[in-house]
Structures are given as C-alpha cells and as structure tokens.
Amino acid sequence: MITDDPIVPHSAGISAYMSGHPATNLAYVKYFGKRPDAVSAQFQSIDSKGFTLSFTDSHGQTGQVRAHFKTPLTKREEIRPVLQDMAKEAETALGLPSTLEGPPPFTAIARAVAAQATTPTPIPTSNQYPTDIFYSVDKRDVAIAVIYYGILAYAASPYNSGWTKFPPASARWVLKVLVGIHTLEAAIALAKTIKRGWYSPITIAKWTLSTLVFGMPSGKKLELHRKQVTGELGPAKQD
Incomplete structure (x- = not known):
C-alpha cells in the first residue's frame, strides 16, 4: 500500500x-x-x-x-x-x-x-529505499554471537569440569532461556515482516532465521528498514 x-x-x-x-x-x-x-x-x-x-x-x-x-x-x-x-x-x-x-x-x-x-504498513510515495530486502547483522555482532554461543556450549558440555562458578547445569539453564528469548524475538520478527506486506517469502525467512540466531541485533536491523521505508530517517542518500 x-x-x-x-x-x-x-x-x-x-x-x-x-x-x-x-x-x-x-x-x-x-x-x-x-x-x-x-x-x-x-x-x-x-x-x-x-x-x-x-x-x-x-x-x-x-x-x-x-x-x-x-x-x-x-x-x-x-x-x-x-x-x-x-x-x-x-x-x-x-x-x-x-x-x-x-x-x-x-x-x-x-x-x-x-x-x-493485519493491515500492511503503508509505503510513502516518496520512498527511495528497496522494500523487499534483508540486512545482515554487523560482523561484530556475528563474532560476539560465535564467542558467546561457544562459551555456553562448552560450559554446558560434559567437558566442563573446571568452571566451578559456572557448572554445566547453570550453563544449560542459560541456554534454554536464551533459546526461549530468541524464539520469541523470531516470532515477533515473523509477524512484523508478514504485516508489512513488503517482503517475499524468502526474505521473510531470512529475517526470521537471522533474528532466531542473533536476536536483538537482527531485530534492530529490521526496525531500521521500517524507518527507512516509511521516511522516518529522511530520503535515501544518492551516490
């Protein structure tokens, strides 16, 4: 619209x-x-x-x-x-x-x-940004996620025998909470992309999967795209 x-x-x-x-x-x-x-x-x-x-x-x-x-x-x-x-x-x-x-x-x-x-988010006639697009999270956020998941995976594994302050049971609990939060964030991202009515099924899947893995950083990218298209950030810069 x-x-x-x-x-x-x-x-x-x-x-x-x-x-x-x-x-x-x-x-x-x-x-x-x-x-x-x-x-x-x-x-x-x-x-x-x-x-x-x-x-x-x-x-x-x-x-x-x-x-x-x-x-x-x-x-x-x-x-x-x-x-x-x-x-x-x-x-x-x-x-x-x-x-x-x-x-x-x-x-x-x-x-x-x-x-x-269920009403699609309207697109201003002056919009200059692409609508059916996916933004990857920043490399820094990817690195943080890899390190964070790696530490949690090791801490939750049977090989963790020396971290007395962070035993496997605690690590597994943190992982469950993290999965729950990211699942909720992914569901919200899915609902937003469907409601906007701008994205193809493949792009919707990319946004949803990215938010499931990276959580808030991906959600911020999704919100950034909304602000760009609806004109909240002003017109697109011309090269």
Missing part, C-alpha cells in the same frame, strides 16, 4: 471499530449521504478528506455515499472527535438519540485491533 495520506493507514481499524455502531453509520448515510430511505449502513473506509459508507435502502437496493470533512485531517488523534461531532450533527438533525456517547463496545474494539494488526 503506497500512500502519503496520514489517515489511510488507520482506515481498516477505524472501519472495523465503526462496524460496532450501526445506528451511527445509518445516521451518517441518511444525513450526510442524503439517503433518508436507507435502512442499514456499513462503514467502509476513511481518509484525510472524509469517509465512505455502503448502505441498503428500503427496496433492497445497495449503494455507497461519501461524507466529507470540513477540513482535512492530519493525524490519527483527530479522527474520533470529528466522527463524534459529525454523528451528533446528523443525529440532532434527524431527531435521533446520540449513539457514540458512553464507553465503546468491546466487540468493536476487538475488531479494530484485529483489523489494524
């Missing part, structure tokens, strides 16, 4: 959340969409300029309407207040009770979290 719109990345989560407010969606359609004959409505998408809803009218016909914001939104924090104000405006004009007041429904929150978790 390539976009510079600051609201589009949140569209899936907001749309899923608003699915828990059918009465509000219907009020939007009736008032802003000028379809008083609508009997049901569904929130479809949102961007910085407005949002789109689908509806079904009293004759069973379906369609879509667009509700426009008075001024474009620039950040996620502006979405909820604007939607609440527009709901209040529509419901007041239609003589309906307020539907967005009070605590949000749990099911709507759950849908929003699930939808946002």
Whole structure:
C-alpha cells in the first residue's frame, strides 16, 4: 500500500471499530449521504478528506455515499472527535438519540485491533529505499554471537569440569532461556515482516532465521528498514 495520506493507514481499524455502531453509520448515510430511505449502513473506509459508507435502502437496493470533512485531517488523534461531532450533527438533525456517547463496545474494539494488526504498513510515495530486502547483522555482532554461543556450549558440555562458578547445569539453564528469548524475538520478527506486506517469502525467512540466531541485533536491523521505508530517517542518500 503506497500512500502519503496520514489517515489511510488507520482506515481498516477505524472501519472495523465503526462496524460496532450501526445506528451511527445509518445516521451518517441518511444525513450526510442524503439517503433518508436507507435502512442499514456499513462503514467502509476513511481518509484525510472524509469517509465512505455502503448502505441498503428500503427496496433492497445497495449503494455507497461519501461524507466529507470540513477540513482535512492530519493525524490519527483527530479522527474520533470529528466522527463524534459529525454523528451528533446528523443525529440532532434527524431527531435521533446520540449513539457514540458512553464507553465503546468491546466487540468493536476487538475488531479494530484485529483489523489494524493485519493491515500492511503503508509505503510513502516518496520512498527511495528497496522494500523487499534483508540486512545482515554487523560482523561484530556475528563474532560476539560465535564467542558467546561457544562459551555456553562448552560450559554446558560434559567437558566442563573446571568452571566451578559456572557448572554445566547453570550453563544449560542459560541456554534454554536464551533459546526461549530468541524464539520469541523470531516470532515477533515473523509477524512484523508478514504485516508489512513488503517482503517475499524468502526474505521473510531470512529475517526470521537471522533474528532466531542473533536476536536483538537482527531485530534492530529490521526496525531500521521500517524507518527507512516509511521516511522516518529522511530520503535515501544518492551516490
């Protein structure tokens, strides 16, 4: 997904959340969409300029309407207040009770979290970095890992008879903890690479395996790539 719109990345989560407010969606359609004959409505998408809803009218016909914001939104924090104000405006004009007041429904929150978790990370149109790429960890981190694993492997082996302060049982416990931590980090890396939607299966496998072996250093490289592509580090340097 390539976009510079600051609201589009949140569209899936907001749309899923608003699915828990059918009465509000219907009020939007009736008032802003000028379809008083609508009997049901569904929130479809949102961007910085407005949002789109689908509806079904009293004759069973379906369609879509667009509700426009008075001024474009620039950040996620502006979405909820604007939607609440527009709901209040529509419901007041239609003589309906307020539907967005009070605590949000749990099911709507759950849908929003699930939808946002599976939405690919958007790529700015100005991005100059490659998206399907793998970064190896630095040679220093490779050397540290080799030495660290080597010491632990020796300490945990039957050949370790002289390290009274670090007996084999303790070394094996440390190895188990390390494997557990790296497995968790690898699972997180796998989830991130899949969610971003930028990588091929081979690249996803490389990131996951690298994080399983090297842990945090590989995770930092993965985060570096995200910042590069999303523009947090500025444009790519030209040779």
